[in-house]
Amino acid sequence: MLRFIATRFGMVIPTFLGVTLVSFSLIRLVPGDPIELWVGERGIDPERHAELLRQFGFDRPLWEQYLGFLGDLLQGDLGKSIVTQQPVLSEFLTLFPATIELSLTAMMFALLVGLPAGIIAGVRRGSMFDHTVMTVSLAGYSMPIFWWGLLLIILFSGTLGWTPVSGRISVLFYFEPVTGFMLVDSLLSGQPGAFKSAFRHLILPAIVLGTIPLAVIARQTRSAMLEVLGEDYIRTAHAKGLPPLRIIGLHALRNALIPVVTIIGLQVGLLLAGAILTETIFAWPGIGNWLVNSISRRDYPSVQGGVLLVACVVITVNLLVDLAYGLINPRIRRAGGS
Amino acid sequence: MSETTNNPPRIAPPHPLREFWEYFSENRGAVVGLLVIVIITLLAVTADLVAPHPPNEQYRDALLRPPFWQDGGSFLYPLGTDAVGRDMLSRIIHGARYSLMIGALVVTLSLAAGVSLGLVAAFFRGPVEIGIMRAMDVMLALPSLLLAIVVVAILGPSLVNAMFAIAIVYLPHFVRLTRASAISELSRDYVTASRVAGAGLLRLMLITVLPNCMAPLVVQATLGFSSAILDAAALGFLGLGAQPPTPEWGTLLAEAREFVLRAWWVVTFPGLAILITVLAFNLMGDGLRDALDPKLKR
Numbered sequence: 133m134l135r136f137i138a139t140r141f142g143m144v145i146p147t148f149l150g151v152t153l154v155s156f157s158l159i160r161l162v163p164g165d166p167i168e169l170w171v172g173e174r175g176i177d178p179e180r181h182a183e184l185l186r187q188f189g190f191d192r193p194l195w196e197q198y199l200g201f202l203g204d205l206l207q208g209d210l211g212k213s214i215v216t217q218q219p220v221l222s223e224f225l226t227l228f229p230a231t232i233e234l235s236l237t238a239m240m241f242a243l244l245v246g247l248p249a250g251i252i253a254g255v256r257r258g259s260m261f262d263h264t265v266m267t268v269s270l271a272g273y274s275m276p277i278f279w280w281g282l283l284l285i286i287l288f289s290g291t292l293g294w295t296p297v298s299g300r301i302s303v304l305f306y307f308e309p310v311t312g313f314m315l316v317d318s319l320l321s322g323q324p325g326a327f328k329s330a331f332r333h334l335i336l337p338a339i340v341l342g343t344i345p346l347a348v349i350a351r352q353t354r355s356a357m358l359e360v361l362g363e364d365y366i367r368t369a370h371a372k373g374l375p376p377l378r379i380i381g382l383h384a385l386r387n388a389l390i391p392v393v394t395i396i397g398l399q400v401g402l403l404l405a406g407a408i409l410t411e412t413i414f415a416w417p418g419i420g421n422w423l424v425n426s427i428s429r430r431d432y433p434s435v436q437g438g439v440l441l442v443a444c445v446v447i448t449v450n451l452l453v454d455l456a457y458g459l460i461n462p463r464i465r466r467a468g469g470s
Numbered sequence: 471m472s473e474t475t476n477n478p479p480r481i482a483p484p485h486p487l488r489e490f491w492e493y494f495s496e497n498r499g500a501v502v503g504l505l506v507i508v509i510i511t512l513l514a515v516t517a518d519l520v521a522p523h524p525p526n527e528q529y530r531d532a533l534l535r536p537p538f539w540q541d542g543g544s545f546l547y548p549l550g551t552d553a554v555g556r557d558m559l560s561r562i563i564h565g566a567r568y569s570l571m572i573g574a575l576v577v578t579l580s581l582a583a584g585v586s587l588g589l590v591a592a593f594f595r596g597p598v599e600i601g602i603m604r605a606m607d608v609m610l611a612l613p614s615l616l617l618a619i620v621v622v623a624i625l626g627p628s629l630v631n632a633m634f635a636i637a638i639v640y641l642p643h644f645v646r647l648t649r650a651s652a653i654s655e656l657s658r659d660y661v662t663a664s665r666v667a668g669a670g671l672l673r674l675m676l677i678t679v680l681p682n683c684m685a686p687l688v689v690q691a692t693l694g695f696s697s698a699i700l701d702a703a704a705l706g707f708l709g710l711g712a713q714p715p716t717p718e719w720g721t722l723l724a725e726a727r728e729f730v731l732r733a734w735w736v737v738t739f740p741g742l743a744i745l746i747t748v749l750a751f752n753l754m755g756d757g758l759r760d761a762l763d764p765k766l767k768r
Contacts, residue, residue, distance in 0.1 A: 143607075150608030154620075161624045270499075270756075274748040276700055278707045279723055279741030282730050286738075290731040297731075405613030409704055423616070424708055427623045439620055443611050450611075 155440040159432045210437035220437030229312025231418035235403045238342035246346040250353025272347030281340040281413040298415035302329040341410040345399045352395045356388040397453025401446045493761035500757020506750035514566035521560035525717045529555035534733045550735040561717035562743050568718040569699045576698035577691050579637035584644020589675050592652035606642035614639045622710045632711035636701050651683035685762040696751035719744045
C-alpha cells in the first residue's frame with residue numbers, strides 16, 4: 133500500500149510542475165510585456181518602463197524568472213491582483229468557500245436523484261422508467277447549462293416568483309462570515325429567515341450545476357448495476373431465496389458503487405468548469421465568477437494564480453480518488469502505477 | 471472478406487459498410503440523430519435561401535416581437551425578434567453554420583494533431599512518449615472550459631481563437647486513445663509481418679496500424695463534435711468566443727441575457743438549437759459506438 137501511495141504521489145509531481153509552467157507562461161505569452169499590460173492605455177515613459185521591468189525581474193532570463201516564481205509559490209506567494217492590490221491567494225481563499233458550497237450542494241443533488249434513478253433503471257431494465265431515465269439523462273448530458281440556468285430563472289424567478297435571481301443571500305441580512313458557507317453561517321447568525329433566504333438563493337444554481345453530473349451518475353449507476361446483476365453470485369443469492377430488496381441493496385449495490393465512486397471523483401474537474409458558467413449566470417460570488425471577471429479586466433496575476441490553484445484542487449482531488457479507489461479495490465493497488 | 475470458390479456456394483459476407491449500417495440502424499436513437507444532423511446541415515448550407523430575413527437586418531418598427539402564436543406576434547417573424555428588431559429564426563438558421571463549422575474545424579484540428587502525437591508516442595517509447603503523455607496529463611488536470619478560457623485570454627477573444635482553444639483542449643483525448651490502441655495493435659502478428667516484409671516507419675504508422683485504430687477515434691470524434699459545439703457556445707456566452715453581431719448561438723444567448731425576464735423567446739430558441747444539435751451528435755455517437763465496437767458484435 134505504501135508503495136502504491138508513493139507511486140501515485142510520484143506521478144503527481146511532474147503534473148504539478150507542468151501546471152506551474154503553464155500558469156507561469158500565461159502572463160508572458162500575452163502580447164506586450166506585463167508592465168505595458170499594467171499601465172494599460174495611459175502609456176509609460178521608456179525609462180520608467182525599463183525600471184519597472186527590472187524591479188519586477190522581467191529582464192532576467194526566463195529560467196531564472198521561473199525558479200523565482202516557483203520559490204515564491206512554495207512560500208504561498210502568488211502575486212498581487214492588479215485591480216484590488218490584494219494578494220491573489222487571499223482573494224481566492226475568501227471566494228473559494230462559496231464555490232465549494234455550491235459544488236457540494238450540486239453534487240448532493242446529483243447523487244440524491246441520480247443514484248436511485250440509476251439503480252431503479254438498472255433493476256427494471258427495458259421498462260418505461262428505464263427508457264425515461266436514459267432519455268432524460270442523455271438530454272441532461274447534452275444540456276448547455278448556461279441556457280438551462282436562464283430557463284430556470286424564467287420559470288422559477290420570473291413566472292412563479294419562488295426564487296431570487298442572483299447572489300447568495302438577501303441584502304436584508306448581514307453577518308460576519310464564520311465558515312464561509314452561507315447555509316451554516318446563516319444558521320449560526322441566529323437571524324430569523326436568514327437560513328431560508330440563503331437556501332432559496334442556493335437551490336437554482338445547485339440544480340443547474342448538478343444537472344450534468346446527475347446525468348452521468350444516473351447512466352453510470354445503471355450500467356454498473358446491469359453488469360453486477362448479471363454476475364453468478366447474484367443468481368446464487370436469488371437461488372438461496374433471499375428477498376430481492378436485500379439482494380439489490382446489499383449484494384449488488386455494494387459492488388456496483390465502486391465504479392460510480394470513481395466517476396463521482398472525476399466530476400470534480402467538470403464541476404469547477406461548470407461553476408464558471410453557473411456563477412456567471414447567477415452572479416454567485418465564487419472563484420468562477422472571479423476568474424471570468426479577472427480575464428475581462430485583464431488582471432493577469434489573478435488569472436495566473438487562479439488557474440494554478442484550480443488545477444491544484446483538481447489534481448489533489450483526483451489523487452485522493454485514486455488512493456481511495458486503491459483502498460477499496462486491491463486489484464488496482466497490486467497493478468502498481470500503470 | 472476473402473474470395474472463396476468453395477462448393478456449395480456460401481452466403482457471401484456482407485460488405486463492411488452494409489454490415490455497419492445494419493448495426494447502426496438497429497439503434498433508433500442513432501438514426502434519429504443522424505437525420506437531425508442531416509437536416510441541420512442542409513439548413514446551414516442553404517441558410518441564405520431558407521432564412522426569411524438577412525441575419526443582421528434590424529427592423530426598427532418590430533423590436534422584441536413575440537413568436538407568431540402569442541399576442542402581438544406575426545408570421546413575418548415566426549420566432550419573434552430580438553431587442554434591435556432582428557429576426558430570431560433567421561439568426562438561428564445562420565447560427566447553424568457557425569456551430570457546424572466550429573465542430574468540424576475543432577475535430578479536424580485536434581484529430582489530426584492528436585493522432586500524429588499519439589502515433590509518435592506509441593512508436594517511439596521512452597523519453598518522447600513520456601514527454602508527450604506528461605504534457606497531456608497537465609492539460610487534463612485543468613477543467614476543459616477553464617483551459618479554453620485561459621487560451622482565449624492569451625490570444626484575445628474571437629471565434630477563430632475560441633476554436634483554436636477548444637481544439638487544444640480536446641487534444642489529450644485523441645492522443646491517449648490513439649496511443650493506447652496503437653500500442654495494442656503493435657504487438658499483433660500482422661504488424662510484425664509487415665515489419666519483416668520491410669515496411670518503412672511511415673507505412674507502418676499510417677497504412678498498417680492507423681486504420682485498425684480508427685473505430686474508437688471515430689466515436690470520440692463524433693462526441694468531440696458535440697462537446698466542441700457546447701464549449702464554443704459557452705465561450706460565446708461568456709463573451710470570449712464569437713463577437714456580436716455574429717449570430718453564433720452562444721453569442722445570441724449572451725445578447726439575450728438582459729431580456730431574460732422580459733422576452734422568453736430570445737433566450738429559449740438559441741439554447742434549444744444548441745441542445746437539439748448536441749443531442750443529435752451524442753445520439754449518433756452512441757450508435758456509432760455500438761456499431762463499431764467489435765466486442766458488442768455477435
